[in-house]
Amino acid sequence: MTKLSVNINKIATLRNARGGNRPNVVQAAKDCERFGAEGITVHPRPDERHIRYQDVYDLKEVVTTEFNIEGNPTPDFLKLVKEVRPAQATLVPDAPDAITSNAGWDTIKHKDFLTDVIGELKELGIRTSIFVDPIVPMVEGAAAVNTDRIELYTEAYATNFLQNREEAVAPYLEAAIKAQEFGLGLNAGHDLDLDNLKYLHMTLPGLQEVSIGHALICDALYLGLENTIQLYLRQLK
Numbered sequence: 717m718t719k720l721s722v723n724i725n726k727i728a729t730l731r732n733a734r735g736g737n738r739p740n741v742v743q744a745a746k747d748c749e750r751f752g753a754e755g756i757t758v759h760p761r762p763d764e765r766h767i768r769y770q771d772v773y774d775l776k777e778v779v780t781t782e783f784n785i786e787g788n789p790t791p792d793f794l795k796l797v798k799e800v801r802p803a804q805a806t807l808v809p810d811a812p813d814a815i816t817s818n819a820g821w822d823t824i825k826h827k828d829f830l831t832d833v834i835g836e837l838k839e840l841g842i843r844t845s846i847f848v849d850p851i852v853p854m855v856e857g858a859a860a861v862n863t864d865r866i867e868l869y870t871e872a873y874a875t876n877f878l879q880n881r882e883e884a885v886a887p888y889l890e891a892a893i894k895a896q897e898f899g900l901g902l903n904a905g906h907d908l909d910l911d912n913l914k915y916l917h918m919t920l921p922g923l924q925e926v927s928i929g930h931a932l933i934c935d936a937l938y939l940g941l942e943n944t945i946q947l948y949l950r951q952l953k
């Protein structure tokens with residue numbers, strides 16, 4: 717079974733456009749869960765351009781499904797995660813000025829750092845996942861740093877899907893098989909949408925969770941949040 721975790725960053729983007737509290741991020745998380753989401757994902761960035769650190773504390777009080785906090789493990793981020801203790805922390809090597817996440821970890825170069833951080837989080841009972849490109853040596857490197865799961869960065873899959881879906885998914889299939897070989901759990905995310913999700917889900921063995929935000933919230937503008945979440949869930953059946 718592949719769980720749908722709804723990334724609510726873009727709800728916060730809209731809220732922040734005017735100050736005030738509309739739309740209400742906490743209510744949106746509760747509603748996503750009520751409409752069938754099996755997890756809530758947030759990716760607080762250092763400039764707090766969408767999710768604010770305070771949102772993460774507030775969300776911890778209400779999220780009843782799986783809470784997943786993504787981000788670059790800076791000292792501030794790690795303090796937040798250690799205080800909030802979500803079900804899962806997903807480590808992403810994104811530069812502070814990046815518009816959005818744009819690469820996975822070099823798990824070989826950052827082996828010692830990742831091993832230390834992952835060890836600290838696991839000691840607190842937080843499941844760890846690390847964001848990686850679908851490159852076999854990076855998956856092998858992920859196994860070496862003792863993470864529970866990897867999240868495959870699906871931007872390239874999403875970009876190439878419409879041209880040639882078999883070619884687009886091939887490196888992801890190889891990475892997923894390698895992850896299984898090493899006993900790593902498997903998540904995926906970035907630019908997944910109603911067109912490309914089902915094929916990824918059908919193709920990757922052992923896909924445990926997808927986190928989807930940008931496209932899902934865009935779809936919700938036209939289709940409504942409840943209907944949209946149901947449509948995404950249907951792709952994962």
Ligand SMILES: CC(=O)[C@@H](O)[C@H](O)COP(=O)(O)O
Nearest residue numbers: 725759786808816817905906
């Ligand atoms: C790791 C990942 O792919 C997502 O967290 C994505 O980066 C969403 O973040 P933004 O909403 O800031 O683009």
Ligand SMILES: NCC(=O)COP(=O)(O)O
Nearest residue numbers: 723905906907927929930
């Ligand atoms: N981990 C990926 C995520 O949370 C959402 O990415 P996107 O759907 O906003 O591209």
